[in-house]
Amino acid sequence: MSEKLVVGCGYLGSRVAELWREQGSTVHVVTRSPQRAAQLAGEGYRPVVAEVTQPCSLAALPVVSTVLFAVGFDRSAGLPIRAVYVEGLRSVLASMSKSVEKFIYISSTGVYGQSGGELIDEQSPCDPQREGGKACLEAERVLESSRFARQRIILRLAGIYGPGRIPHQGLIAEGQALPVAAEAWLNLIHVQDAARIIVELERKAAPPKTFNVSDGYPTRRADFYRELARMLGAAEPRFAAPSPGSPTGERARSDKRIDSAALMAEMKLSLSYPTFREGLRASVARGA
16 A cells, blocks of 8 residues: 555645655645645645544545654644643544554654763663753654554654754854754754655554654854854854743753664664765755
């Protein structure tokens, strides 16, 4: 069966859906918007209008062999992150048919709470410090204890970047100080590589599996932003201590290096953007 379901057809999910469609699969996509559903139908997808936080809306989920749960957190929706990540996943799991052979959950390297520059692999202890990481880890455990536990592939993604999503690009262009911990490590994966990895793992990996997903090239935040400023033709970036308790301040507490060796050994796929330099160059060239 080549029927796929993408729950969360956003920045990453939409790219995975496109790759699956190009390969000839029938791709069902969940969206909250009837207008977006009409657009997706016109692009060759089979949309389902539903909301993961409203279990009754999920009754029409299709019979498929693969599910990708890539739901992002929309602060403007006014819902707690746990309601979206944890209860939303629980509702989808309860609504799926037994036909599912692979259930891919997009988690985050935020499930690791280390802050001393440690090298982190899949066996490193999970001790998330931020709410997003805590919700992702709880969602992982919901999946691990569900009836699809043996079908699970959990992907803990590093920071996703690419066209239209380069952190602090506007501040650099304006010459403003960046609220980041300049010497802390930054772990990244280009969105197009992340999508290709998901498609390749869905094709090859035998669940259950858990992988860290990064380009395997941790970099100091200062080096990332200096390279971005150079590409933009902007002044050398300045850095300021993030405000304590702010989202930026919470992110600044993270300082770890993600090891993606297990993923690379399993996948044997060359990345299009093996370091942030190639990824930035392509994204800036596209007017990101």
